[in-house]
Amino acid sequence: MTDLALFTHVLGAMVLVGGLLTGASALAFARGDARFLRLGYWTLLAVALPGFLVMRIGAEWIYSEQGWDDLPGEEEPTWLGIGWATADLGGLILLLSLAVGGAGVYRLRSGKGAVLLTVTLALAFVLLAAYVVTAWAMAGKPE
């Protein structure tokens, strides 16, 4: 069961990173084209967010399967701490970027909203950088 939990966790994380890269690319290269601004936003909502949820469910599953929840907090390894921090803080930033981007997409109807979607783009880049560091930490497991 641990392998299935790990597969779920890694697959979700890969889809999350893929959704962030695609969404950020569409927002970055749209050059004001509303179709691609919407594509970027909807990619974050329909690809990155489900990826995040699957990754997070997989993380909880492994955590209980491997008995990490039985360890005192101070004995938790660094890589696990990095994983929790970026998953939880990253989830909040993802939700914030989706809320801001949702308002931006809504305002595209009246020809506005580009600034809000630029904020969403910036947050997506921050998340992308954070998750690259997280993937490195989870795989390399520094002390």
Added chain:
Amino acid sequence: MSLDDWVLALHVLSAFVLVAGMVVFWVLAFAPSDGAAGTIAQVGNAAAGVGSVGTLAFGIWLALSVGGYDLWDGWIVGAFVLWAIGVGTGMRSGAAFARGRRERAVALHALSSVAVLLVLADMIWKPGA
């Protein structure tokens, strides 16, 4: 972290970059083909290229360097075969996409994605190891 730990981290990061490139093309399959699509496809091509070379190169390093694994282990040979299918069909998909043959491109991309998904499963379960 030892050198092997660093190589493992780069191997996993390469896999993330490869799958990210594949996600780019899944989204583009349902997007307009004009405007920014070409530039976004370049991002996908770069990610898929870097990711596929990285997974293979760092994977070979790990198979040779980490004790208990050999290049001819069944699950590693299986990964090479699936990797070759995934990359080969992915490249054909990209060519079909560039020629505007979207249905063929999506079919090949689906095949490529299944192959890469099987590589991921193979890497985690390591059957026979």
